[in-house]
Amino acid sequence: MNIFEHYLHIITKLVSDNKHDLKLTNLKDLKNVNLEVPPNHFNFDLSTNISLVLAKSNNLKPNDLAAELKDLILNNITHFYKIDIAGPGFLNIKLSKEGMISNINKIFEKKEIYGSKKSDGFYNIEFVSANPTGPMHVGHCRGAIFGDVLSNLLLFNGNRVVKEYYINDYGNQIHNFVKSVYLRLREIKFNEKFVIKENLYPGEYIKEIAKNIIKKNKELNIDNFDKSFEILKKLSLENSMSLIKNDLKQLGIVHDNFFSETELVEKNLVKRTVNQLQSENYVEDGYLDPPKGELSENWKKTKRLIFKSKLFGDDTDRALQKNDGTWTYFANDVAYHADKINRKFKNLINILGADHTGYITRISAAVSALSKNKVKLNCKVCQLVKLYKNGKPFKMSKRAGDFISVQDLLNEVNKDSIRFMMLNRSNDVELDFDFDKIKEKTKDNPVFYVQYAYARINSIIRTIKRNLDDKISINDNSFSPNDYEEKILRKIFEWPKVIESASYKFEPHKIPFYLYELSTLFHSYWSKGNEDKNFRFIENGKIKRKESLIFLYLIAIVIKNGMKILGVSLHEKM
RNA sequence: GCGCCGGUAGCUUCAACUGGAUAGAGCGCCGGAUUUCGGCUCCGGAGGUUAUGGGUUCGACUCCUAUCCGGCGCACCA
Structure with missing residues (x-):
């Protein structure tokens, strides 16, 4: 129930029923007519530009037409009791007592669904998808809440929504993460000192994960990293995912589906997807353009499978294979999106952090290619969150490798405040998150x-x-x-x-x-x-x-x- | 260099309903109200060439174009 839509429909119907009397020969612009909230100082309930729009296409003077429309509308719609012509020909409308009462009673009937609009979309919303290498940090928080609330919003309107988390449990980062856990395990068991090296995860939580693993797996053999990799990977991921799920839970977020990248590869979905694209000529064995920025010495021209994303507006084609022939992250992600399409979603939404902006064109290109333009992928980017405390940027002065985690945030302020404040700004702009303000009991909060x-x-x-x-x-x-x-x-x-x-x-x-x-x-x-x-x-x-x-x-x-x-x-x- | 996002009042804050009327809030500043149903609340005032130039039209913060400033991104990483 939206009174603007409701009355707009009634007004436009009334006008088109009376087009002869009004000397209107051209009604094609009727769809451009709107009914809005008038500027505050007018003290009216509704406002329409109908005379401006129709006067133009019918060669009439807006104010003359407005005068005629005013009488017609007032005489026929009992829910209106007063109309003023304002400015170039706007009609400002006041509801009659009857109109107010009728609409108020409708609100009381609707109650907890008041405001919703019946829709029947089928949405997949992918959000958070933080790397499963440790607990969530502040950077993930905004997107997490954004995705969750967007889901709520779409659900409120009656859409079907699946909230999804893509687990990047494949590739080098995971290898390094598992290696870090492995070294911490050896530290505990054999008293070998953990030396912080590049690519290793130094965070304290890795120790916790290691302790946890030992506690539950007394017989675990850690003599050789390569031999125990698979089992260690499984145990480490279980631990890190449970950290993440706990963070999410405390923020009030529950995903419907967790989708594993490893599984994607193991089920051979990547190969299948690439074959499909190849048969449609969107993939070829070829060469990439050199990188656009500074020329790196490492760059070599080598033949590999590439996706022709230039065909879809990207500025360069994208690699699906690495030098060693294994799939790139992008290839896996294309397969993942193919899977989403196969699951019959009508609308795909990805919530990304600002640092992934550059990725949007290529993955959108892939979705277009895979779905023959039938499925729309919407990517929403959340800009940075800057934390302030005592008027100064807030940095945790912990030793290297640690970051401001969601837990740190929750120790300072409650979930309700975090959620509200993270949404109290457009996702397109950077957000200042001020700890002091949030604790105040004033209008500032x-x-x-x-x-x-x-x-x-x-x-x-x-x-x-x-x-x-x-x-x-x-x-x-x-x-x-x-x-x-x-x-x-x-x-x-x-x-x-x-x-x-x-x-x-x-x-x-x-x-x-x-x-x-x-x-x-x-x-x-x-x-x-x-x-x-x-x-x-x-x-x-x-x-x-x-x-x-x-x-x-x-x-x-x-x-x-x-x-x-x-x-x-x-x-x-x- | 290329791409994306942004630039609105004194302000390290932002809105403006997908082209409409006199561009609105907040903070700060100035002035006023208040021994309450529930506490840091409320009312009023000043403050603007919407970064800049050009264009599109009845009408532009909004669309196009060029320039300037800021952020982010430009891998065979994930």
């Missing part, structure tokens, strides 16, 4: 501010001995909102629009922004009661005006729906 609004509402509801779950509706026409309530109502009506635009553009940050604005309106209304006793909600333990009760319920519904999508908890008391 958006999480607190929104949660506080909800707690205040609950306080009132408690005082008058009602419950937010009570059924409520408007049953008579004496309903008469004041100025504050009209503003709040407009904001409430905007909610479905926020959801639509957030899900259409994959921009969940619009939700925290919106909730903050809604909370501002509420706190402002509340404070009016300090100034002027007439604006207090309660007198002698009873609600004074039934209108205010309606609005408290409306705000609570929307805050609740919004925070549920964000995965941030609310409290009745704080």
